Amino acid sequence: MIKPMTTATRPLRADAERNRRLLLDAAAEVFSEQGLDASTAEIARRAGVGQGTVFRRFPTKEHLIAALVVDRIGELESKARALLLHPPADGSVLAFMRESVQQHLRDRGLVEAVIGTAVIADPGVQEAHGLLLDVIEELIELDRRAGLLRDDIGAFDVMALSKAVTSACDQFVNLASWKRYLAVVAAGLRPAADKLPGRSPSRTQIDRALADLGRPSS
């Protein structure tokens, strides 16, 4: 379980702020090479700082991961907003999924592993996640009006399917091309007569489910 992060702190000293960035970058690098099991010692070494610094900037390893996740979700959100302004002809949702898959493959293992951990319950992550879902909803609306997308798809579906395409490839990048599997999914997302089974979860359902994952108690 992760406690609320840094409520109302005054700004970090210059060197501290710099180390924070160094740590986040090093962590991204190390995690993508070795998975989330990589040691904090290795991250500290890669960042060129001491062990103690890691835990002064991020109270636990999980907080560090959460901060990294917030960072990445933010990146995706701004990519999505850009697409909203200049929607490509072949569909802005598809374009978003391209960005998404590429980012997930770059940060190999980050998205996957995050879901199973308490990171998902971090307030910062939840907030960033919510904002992203909002933008995706707008992208969907755009494509739907243009007749590019079947009408029973929601923002959650888009994220789930991006994760799906990613995991079809990761570890086999040399063998399987994400473009191939994204093309399959894209073909399945075009307007169609038959409805998909089930339904895309509503925002309140998503929020409740995420909150539940946060307190596993098991």
Added chain:
Amino acid sequence: MIKPMTTATRPLRADAERNRRLLLDAAAEVFSEQGLDASTAEIARRAGVGQGTVFRRFPTKEHLIAALVVDRIGELESKARALLLHPPADGSVLAFMRESVQQHLRDRGLVEAVIGTAVIADPGVQEAHGLLLDVIEELIELDRRAGLLRDDIGAFDVMALSKAVTSACDQFVNLASWKRYLAVVAAGLRPAADKLPGRSPSRTQIDRALADLGRPSS
């Protein structure tokens, strides 16, 4: 790295064989609850045997995982062979993917995590994997003749896409239904005019890639 397993051993004593099964079952249970990081101590406890017994039956934890994987691949193979004899009207590949996804969700995390480890290099796993690919190839041929499947899909693709659908759902089972995402993929797999980018890897490519993953040396 995993060394060749038990070459030409004479049959296990009755109690040893029983414990082997108990351990495999316990391991499946514990891994699906806690992931592959679960301790061997917990597995031994759940199986009702001592710690020592784990490591006499399986030289390392990785060997245990590999044995479990072989077991599961075998199950899938026989399901696939059954479909070959009585192909369902809506497509035998789709039916196979249904089985596959359900099994992967039951053994949560097993498939995912296996890929990143040396387990993939275990000779037993490789062999079982090869046999499975052969049967899938036959299922594909069947569907293709019936005009149910686009013609640029290979056995590797089917496995990759099964994994994809699984990972779209796992950890969110309450929220996302695998049937929903499998339906998207199925829609994308129907015969189509436009070709998929890239190509399905050949058997020799697959074998070489798997062998490479076996000796990471990093």
Added chain:
DNA sequence: CACAAAGCGGACTGGCCGCTCCACTTGTGG
């Protein structure tokens, strides 16, 4: 039925990892 070989359990070990602690350094407001 006897007895060797095979199997068993669980205490133990060595190593790793997240995290803490504290003597020392550095940035910054006055």
Added chain:
DNA sequence: CCACAAGTGGAGCGGCCAGTCCGCTTTGTG
């Protein structure tokens, strides 16, 4: 430029975990 709060690094701690060891028990064969 000084004083002190803020920040730093790295040795060290406790806990966990894969794998070992060895005295005892079970199996099945002659």
